[in-house]
Amino acid sequence: MKPVALHGHMKPVTMVRFNVEGDIVFSTSKERRGVSAWYTATGKRLGIFEGHQSVAHCDVNRSTTILATAGFDLKTILWDVETGAQLNCIEQPAPCRCVEFGHGDRQLLAVNDKKMGQPASIHIYNLPTSLGRDPVKTQFNPTQTFTSSEEICSAAWGPTNDTIYFSSVDGTVCILDVETNKEIATAFPHNDEVRKIHFDPNYYTLITASKDKSAKLLDARNLKVVQTYQNDLPVNDAAISPTGDQVIIGGGTEAQDVTTTGGQSKFEVKFHHKVYGDLLGSMRCHFGTINALAWHPSGKGFCSGAVDGFVKINTFDENYYSSPGASSMWTKPEAAAEVEQ
Secondary structure, eight states: EEEEEEEEEEOOEEEEOOOOSSSEEEEEETTTTEEEETTTTTEEEEEEEEEEEEEEEEOOTTTTTTEEEETTTSEEEETTTOOOEEEEEEEEESSSEEEEEESSSSSSEEEEEEETTEEEEEEEEOOOBTTTTTTTOOOOOOEEEEESSSEEEEEETTTTTSSSEEEEETTTEEEETTTTTTEEEOOOOSSSSSSEEEEEESSSSSEEEETEEEEEEEEEOOOOOEEEEEHHHHEEEEESSSSSSSSEEEEEEOOOHHHHTTTTOOOEEEEEEEOOEEEEEEEEEEEOOOOEEEEEETSSSSEEEEESSEEEEEEEGGGGSSSSSTTTOOOOOOHHHHHHO
């Protein structure tokens, strides 16, 4: 493993996200200058996006021209990636937990916490085609709002923008029909908070990360549990390999819970076989609870972020390419280069 440590945050990292090409990774943190962009190959910081007090989540559009960030400071901000300028700031009635561009980058969802007298909600915004080219001075108002009685932790667009999948603190995962604004499927894969959900690249399955010390692979059609990946500590994030039959999970005991649990976190990223669920290995890469994980789009590495403020880009060495569940599409970087030539 060849890790590159990126030390650009002084407070806990909350999110890491690669762009489509994988040459840039974005990270967010619970601090004033809490949004950074990094070159994946070198670890050099491309820039800082200033405008939040504390940041929970981010997403970048397909052309890597617009970045969206969700802030605990009641803001959703759209940024010009190249210049770092704010394109628009959407004021929210409650802390914003999650943002994601819809397919085609014409829509944006934003999740608000159940706080300040507001219900937990998912807001949907239509984005003008001129965004990023011409100044947009008009206020963005949601075209649709879905409310929930339970706190919503994570949300993601379905494969065709007709549905939104979301998870809640009560251990549920639901499918929302965008046209009718109603839940069309609800599952109870966990008995505690489902902190993150992520799809595989083909939208056949999605993986959950839960406080109940497990991650689960769900069938995207009906939310039935396909596989369970058990952990000895709460799972904060999980991700599915885009090229192989592996998943990674990470988490740990929260700092405020160490005295009540009577133990220490190992702060490990664990590798499981996607289909069989077997534990394939683990890697200690942080000095604090791991909050965020993301596979590189090529499948040849992953990125992690933790409470210690570090973002780490990990590139697999040659031993990985012969490991169980590794992609059969390639064997070694050298062999891939020969094929390209």
